[in-house]
Amino acid sequence: GIQVEQSPPDLILQEGANSTLRCNFSDSVNNLQWFHQNPWGQLINLFYIPSGTKQNGRLSATTVATERYSLLYISSSQTTDSGVYFCSGNQFYFGTGTSLTVIP
Amino acid sequence: DAGVTQSPTHLIKTRGQQVTLRCSPKSGHDTVSWYQQALGQGPQFIFQYYEEEERQRGNFPDRFSGHQFPNYSSELNVNALLLGDSALYLCASSSDLSSGNTIYFGEGSWLTVV
Numbered sequence: 001g002i003q004v005e006q007s008p009p010d011l012i013l014q015e016g017a018n019s020t021l022r023c024n025f026s027d028s029v030n031n032l033q034w035f036h037q038n039p040w041g042q043l044i045n046l047f048y049i050p051s052g053t054k055q056n057g058r059l060s061a062t063t064v065a066t067e068r069y070s071l072l073y074i075s076s077s078q079t080t081d082s083g084v085y086f087c088s089g090n091q092f093y094f095g096t097g098t099s100l101t102v103i104p
Numbered sequence: 105d106a107g108v109t110q111s112p113t114h115l116i117k118t119r120g121q122q123v124t125l126r127c128s129p130k131s132g133h134d135t136v137s138w139y140q141q142a143l144g145q146g147p148q149f150i151f152q153y154y155e156e157e158e159r160q161r162g163n164f165p166d167r168f169s170g171h172q173f174p175n176y177s178s179e180l181n182v183n184a185l186l187l188g189d190s191a192l193y194l195c196a197s198s199s200d201l202s203s204g205n206t207i208y209f210g211e212g213s214w215l216t217v218v
Contacts, residue, residue, distance in 0.1 A: 001163075004146075033206060041192050043147070043209040086146055091137060091198070091207050092162065094146035 002027045006087060006095035013077050013102050021072040021085055021098045029089025032063050034072050037084040037097070046072070046085075077102045106131060108197050108210035116216045117185050125180040125213045129197030135159075136178040137207065138170060139194040147194055153178050182215075190217045 003026035013019055023034075034046040047054050047061040049070065054061055058077075063070040070087055077100075084097040109128045117123050129136050135154045139147035149162035153172035172178045176197075182189055192214050196207040 031207075035209075040211065041141075041194075041214070042211045043194065043196075045206055045208060048206040088147075091152075091196070092149040092160065094139075094148070096144075096146045 002029060002089060002093045004087065004089060004093050004095035006085075006098050008098060009096065010099045011101070013100065015077060015079060015102055015104050017077050017102075018073070018075045019077060019100070021074070021100075023070045023072075023087035023095055025068040025089050025093075028065065028068060029093065031089065031091050032065075032070055033088050033091075034061055034070070035086045035088065036081075037086060039083060043086065074100075079104055108133075108195055108208050110193075110195050110210035110213050112213060113211065114214045114216075116218060119185055119187060119217055121185050121217075122181065122183045123185060123215060125182075125193050125195075125215070126177065127180070127195030127197075127210060128177045129195075130208050133197035133199045133208070134176050135198045136172060136176065137196045137198070138178070138180045139196065140164070140189075141192040141194060141212075143191075150180070185217045187217050190215060 005024045035043040049061045049063045051065040058075045060073045086097045088094045137152040138150040141147045152160040156172045167183045169181045192212045194212045195210045198207040
């Protein structure tokens with residue numbers, strides 16, 4: 001199967017700081033998505049981004065499909081951004097996540 | 105518009121028992137996928153159902169089985185439970201998978217095997 005590597009595994013930010021999360025795939029994937037998992041376990045869709053760049057408020061994502069990676073940018077982080085961020089490819093392959101803690 | 109709903113939210117079972125988890129997809133969705141998420145790990149794909157048939161399967165033993173009903177809802181059954189089956193079980197739905205649409209997750213079912 002396809003291996004999905006996410007970095008960094010853990011991240012602690014001061015409120016207001018910016019961050020970049022990365023997702024690398026061992027092979028080409030379709031249906032690349034980013035999710036945020038809240039403390040109660042629910043996975044919330046952030047972006048469906050098989051290629052190109054999208055922005056939604058303070059979040060944006062870029063996927064370079066030819067190089068098999070995707071980036072998630074979080075600007076002006078807030079405490080509510082805390083949680084675990086996952087990327088997935090083909091809807092079947094998930095990374096081990098980036099655990100983000102934003103401190104006030 | 106109801107999202108993906110799962111039941112039960114929490115349950116405790118004894119090793120060797122059997123468990124059934126249920127999922128109703130988001131309105132308009134016809135494809136249901138199940139995932140197992142152990143503590144500190146990413147979701148692991150179990151299988152996917154479309155048109156009442158298992159279309160894809162991950163690397164899980166036959167103790168894990170499923171079903172999809174004509175109304176697109178789905179069940180996940182796990183037989184002969186092991187302690188290692190303790191996890192969050194997530195259901196996700198989507199529409200017309202071949203078009204690459206977004207998948208939506210339910211809140212999950214927390215299973216503890218003792």
